[in-house]
Amino acid sequence: MPTWHGSNLDLSIRAASEVHVSAAVRLMTLPGDTPGPFIREDDLVKEYYPLEDGHVTIPWKPGYGLELDHDAVDKYCKRQYTIEV
Numbered sequence: 001m002p003t004w005h006g007s008n009l010d011l012s013i014r015a016a017s018e019v020h021v022s023a024a025v026r027l028m029t030l031p032g033d034t035p036g037p038f039i040r041e042d043d044l045v046k047e048y049y050p051l052e053d054g055h056v057t058i059p060w061k062p063g064y065g066l067e068l069d070h071d072a073v074d075k076y077c078k079r080q081y082t083i084e085v
Contacts, residue, residue: 003030004028004029005032007032007033010034013064013068019032020058042069044076045067049066
């Protein structure tokens with residue numbers, strides 16, 4: 001049965017997990033959606049997956065293939081906690 005993966009207005013890290021699941025499951029053949037990374041002021045990664053002709057290209061990099069933007073995390077961080085061990 002053809003299926004698709006929907007999403008919410010997620011940040012790129014969550015949207016990337018949905019894209020990877022969709023790429024890995026054979027039944028996910030219908031177009032999905034991941035609008036979150038494209039509508040936010042910042043989504044905490046340096047660059048999201050390339051979008052071309054309505055398709056997302058998954059990079060051949062470790063993990064989700066995204067690089068966290070530490071400057072953006074610092075900018076939007078409201079609280080920080082230190083755990084001493």
